[in-house]
Amino acid sequence: MPDxxxxxxxxxxxxxxxxxxxxxxxxxxxxxxxxDRPDSAPQGDLFGCRIIGTDxxxxxxxxxxxxxxxxxxxxxxxxxxxxxxxxxxxxxxAMPVVVSPKAYVSPHATVAEGTIVMHGAIVNxxxxxxxxxxxxxxxxxxxxxxxxxxxHVSTGAIINGGSGLGERSFLGSxxxxxxxxxxxxxxFFKAGQLVRSDRDGRxxxx
Ligand SMILES: CC(C)(COP(=O)(O)OP(=O)(O)OC[C@H]1O[C@@H](n2cnc3c(N)ncnc32)[C@H](O)[C@@H]1OP(=O)(O)O)[C@@H](O)C(=O)NCCC(=O)NCCS
Numbered sequence: 001m002p003d004x005x006x007x008x009x010x011x012x013x014x015x016x017x018x019x020x021x022x023x024x025x026x027x028x029x030x031x032x033x034x035x036d037r038p039d040s041a042p043q044g045d046l047f048g049c050r051i052i053g054t055d056x057x058x059x060x061x062x063x064x065x066x067x068x069x070x071x072x073x074x075x076x077x078x079x080x081x082x083x084x085x086x087x088x089x090x091x092x093x094a095m096p097v098v099v100s101p102k103a104y105v106s107p108h109a110t111v112a113e114g115t116i117v118m119h120g121a122i123v124n125x126x127x128x129x130x131x132x133x134x135x136x137x138x139x140x141x142x143x144x145x146x147x148x149x150x151x152h153v154s155t156g157a158i159i160n161g162g163s164g165l166g167e168r169s170f171l172g173s174x175x176x177x178x179x180x181x182x183x184x185x186x187x188f189f190k191a192g193q194l195v196r197s198d199r200d201g202r203x204x205x206x
Pocket of ligand 1: 075076077136154155171172173174188189190191192202203204205
């Protein structure tokens with residue numbers, strides 16, 4: 001088996017711990033270190049992996065590491081995840097797609113850089129998922145559906161066939177988009193919401 005490649009994780013909260021579990025199960029990468037917020041004192045560890053710096057250290061770390069993944073969660077605004085993604089990309093890090101071996105991604109679907117597909121998620125045929133998204137545990141992106149860049153599809157949410165979730169959106173836990181609905185960018189759909197149009201959401205916070 002080839003050696004695991006080192007990867008840096010940006011964000012040291014609860015979502016990071018879930019991501020670490022997926023990375024461990026996938027087996028392609030070894031977490032080489034975790035990066036925390038600039039206002040934090042970089043110390044401690046998560047599951048035995050050290051917090052080795054803050055966002056301010058990214059440029060220096062680039063010479064030692066090639067791969068990075070954004071592991072800040074996205075409950076309110078996607079702004080932090082977008083800012084970090086752009087910074088990491090500008091520094092030339094590669095941002096892989098990480099897929100749990102307990103998820104299913106159709107070979108006829110596409111998933112863009114920096115997106116994580118967590119345990120039990122399904123991405124069906126001809127679906128297209130944008131960059132830097134979270135497809136959280138047990139969500140379903142059905143055939144021909146589109147998930148825009150920088151979205152969080154929460155645990156157990158369903159995007160039915162041919163639907164499109166606009167970029168920078170949050171689809172809450174167990175929310176369901178009906179077949180073929182298209183939503184505008186930057187919306188927040190609460191947990192359990194039935195989504196038939198933009199009117200079922202509210203403006204996101206940036
Ligand atoms: C709609 C909902 C937020 C209402 O709960 P509430 O406690 O009455 O909501 P509040 O208005 O106090 O907001 C709670 C948090 O929700 C988020 N939120 C609420 N409205 C939002 C909006 N329009 N845009 C972005 N985030 C929003 C924020 O994170 C907010 O935190 P803040 O206090 O820092 O702004 C809640 O029912 C819900 O759906 N939560 C999402 C749960 C979920 O799906 N989690 C994902 C797990 S993977």
